[in-house]
Amino acid sequence: MTKTVEERYQEAKTRYAEIGVDTEAALKKLQEVKISMHCWQGDDVKGFLNPEGELTGGIMATGDYPGAAHTPDQLRQDMEKALALIPGKHKINLHAIYLDTDEAIDLDEIEPKHFEKWAKWANEQGVGLDFNPTFFSHPMMKDGMTLAHPDKAVRDYWIEHGKRSRKIAEYLGKETGQTCINNFWMPDGMKDNPIDRYTPRKRMMESLDEIFEEDLNETYTQEAVESKLFGLGAEAYTVGSHEFYMGYGLTRDKLICLDAGHFHPTEVISNKLSSLALFSKGIMLHVSRPVRWDSDHVVIMDDELQEIGKEIVRNDLLDKTNIGLDFFDATINRIAAWVVGTRNTQKALLKAMLEPTNELKQIELENDYTKRMALTEELKDFPYADVWNYFCEQNDAPVGMNWYEEVMNYERDILSTRDKELATAK
Template sequence: MSEVEKRYLAAKERYAKIGVDTDEALKKLQEVKISMHCWQGDDVKGFLNPDGELTGGIMATGNYPGAAHTPEQLRSDLEKAFAMIPGKHKVNLHAIYVDTDEKVDLNTIEPKHFSKWVDWAKEQGLGLDFNPTFFSHPMFKDNYTLASPDKEVRDFWIEHGKRSRKIAEYFGKELGQTCINNFWMPDGMKDNPIDRLSPRKRLMEALDEIFEEKLDENYTQEAVESKLFGLGAEAYTVGSHEFYMGYGLTRDKLICLDAGHFHPTEFISNKLSSLALFSKGVMLHVSRPVRWDSDHVVLMDDELTEIGRELVRNDLLPITNIGLDFFDATINRIAAWVVGTRNTQKALLKAFLEPTDDLKKIELENDFTTRMVLTEELKDFPFGDIWNQFCELNGVPVGLDWLKEVREYEKNVLLNR
């Protein structure tokens, strides 16, 4: 018996005294898929125009060595990251991550331009999610895409949106896992506008045209993502939270909540239960804001813990699609993936290790003393021993051991690019 298993059995006994079955908690965590975003690996440049500059509210800072420059390099890096992460998950692609020798643009992309990604996903036992790319392109004009007053600009992006839906449908058919296709665009103004309504009306009508064709939701479902503000859209963002909440509810779309897209004092954990009552489901982007939408690597902070609790305590995992969205070019990019994904899993495990039914009963009886005492005591329970067992069962490194492997990969692969 390994030292990890010995410690797990001792921890299991302690949790059992408060009515928590740790084996059942690990079984539940095993079933949760995280959609790991590809753009952490190359600083959101993609392969449609790898030398292009990021525009439209997106900026990756830092020059840490080893960024992926080809699809093959990116897939290799993703494989290395997944080797450190327990379970089988999904990869979240943006449209700019085409893998083809053909000269294509965002309004001419087709499923065949992503066939190598599908072949790779099949080999790895992974699912694929998708995102149209409404930024870093010459047709992103005057800070507008679908909300542009220029019909030529709108038509270009409408065609891109339609083609992206077909690619997402292709992913779902080929891989047997529903592909979540998430729509976000950075349309807005840097300073105060006179007319806030017209751009939103144009955005609404453009989206309606994109979504006009009915697709089989067994293959793909669409989400719409809001934002408070971004670079160049500090004063006015067309696709605000209110806009997309209304759009998603009236058009039967998933509503994407990004933890980094709200005011720094506003938390999305408190929004989940409300949306669950009215929406068909949620696309959750796990990120970390620092003063503004900066998409920092996910840490085990209070908000991440609270997000995990809300999803588990209210049984929201069946209607929630969990993905990651951060990019940091100041640190090892694979380490960023591993830390963010494992922390997201840890937050869920902490919630699975609560005696939820008992806590709800105590609360219903207005026994707030016991509620406080029990939830505080849980903070000192040997959660780490349960997590380490989960890693060992999945054949991935325990504790800091994974960092040694990442450093070795950095030395042998990343620094030679």
């Protein structure tokens, strides 16, 4: 006779209790975690600033899977579907290019009113909103530079965009009643070896200082700065390196954003969390998956994702860490990408919450490395999936692969019609 989700959970609960783990406490803790699900997976990072949806450089998704969102309403519809398949209440991460307005405006003209529909929708869905100014895919990104460009007119354009983005983030925080994390990432860099690495960084620092000159209420918005090792067209030199933004964040009282794909191929962000937690105001994560480079693949349950979860939970950093996603894959169903990536991030946290952390720390303190290895290896065989399935059921989210059928039905009924409708409209 097949056991129910409840029965399997009760068995798992008993087994975990034998090693001193309270599954009910773990589930309560997981229920409080909000993952910031990024909007740009749904339309391949095109946004709605340019009606033609053409990127002008700085970022790019690959693939042509049918059904991408072409309007804000379609994108919200798709995210509603994804959120319904993910247990818990979360946040949505917006970029500035995802404004919802009939006005023809540029990035240095955006205002809170251009995001009113997003705020209203978020409140209807019971989700929070995060934000990002968009310093890419725009003609004013000149010579691979924005805030670090030697031309003051270029810098002034992007400074104005940054200032306006701060006001929008503040507005979104006020409207939703949840602090809006506003994350700043600039792709400024050079393709080949520069002579002067110092001066562009000085210009970047001064530009950011001008953007952040006005104090905003941190109840409504907090700001993060995000580094990167290299990018397409900036293979030799990136102005906003890890060292630059670690220094900037620590001295300017900003959150420091770590993106899983923004470092050397053998370098991981999990090992940086404990160090930054000691000195920084807080941390913003962009949970992604690099494949040989910052390729932003959909998050899978790999070793690094689990290590990120362990570092956050073992060191009690949930209150100090804002967890967001950053990947975009246009070769697969975009809603499925959201669901897989978000649920995996939650699973990684749950697995860490189901460890006997205090006992493991005591074993380590006593230099009993044999038992440390034996117990951590044994934990890999514990039935965390039965606890996860129970969590899904308690949140009215599909258990196991049941979500996949819903996504395929949505693709058949909704997504498959979009490209035809767009072609007819043109």
